[in-house]
Amino acid sequence: MQKIRAYVEEQFADLPETEQIATLKEEIMDSMEEKAADFMLGGKAEEDAINKAIVDFGNLAEIKKEFQLQQEPKQKDGKLKKQKEDMSTLNLGFSICGSVLIIGLLIFVNIYYTPHEIWFVFPTFAILWWPVSMAFVWMKARRRKVMHR
Known part of the structure; x- marks a missing residue:
């Protein structure tokens, strides 16, 4: 055989x-x-x-x-670590841009429809958790990169 x-x-x-x-x-x-x-x-x-x-x-x-x-x-352990770091940077940038756009929209809606009441501040705090969490992921990836050198 x-x-x-x-x-x-x-x-x-x-x-x-x-x-x-x-x-x-x-x-x-x-x-x-x-x-x-x-x-x-x-x-x-x-x-x-x-x-x-x-x-x-x-x-x-x-x-x-x-x-x-x-x-x-x-x-491909090294390649994956590089990709994770690149993704964490991309995620951080995306979350900052997305948060700015959403908060900008809330400000516009607040000023256009209810100019006498300022309410956009309250959802802004909730939206800001997104880039803050991505910043921690980014910092963790950077710390790993420094430790593996």
Whole structure:
């Protein structure tokens, strides 16, 4: 059943050789070999049984893709930290701009519809929690960056 082993090895050639990948490959090979053996017991020739086992097993690309998605955070730890820091900066800027726009709208509505009562101050305090919380997330990301240097 060398053809099954060669097929599985070829399919996983682009992934790093880790213990988890080796275990996954062994499980897939064992499963395909068992299926081919069942087909041979059913009367198929060895070559036909192996080919049918490979086809029936399904697409290994989907299994590889799922496995790569699980492994990505471990492999790209530095890249993820950079992305988190960039996102925290973006979130902070977005929250400041969004808060300014919302507060500006409240001021306009207050002055236009009820100029004798100043009520926009009260929702302003609630809206300001958004950029304040994002500022803490941004500071935490910066602190992590400094500590990892």
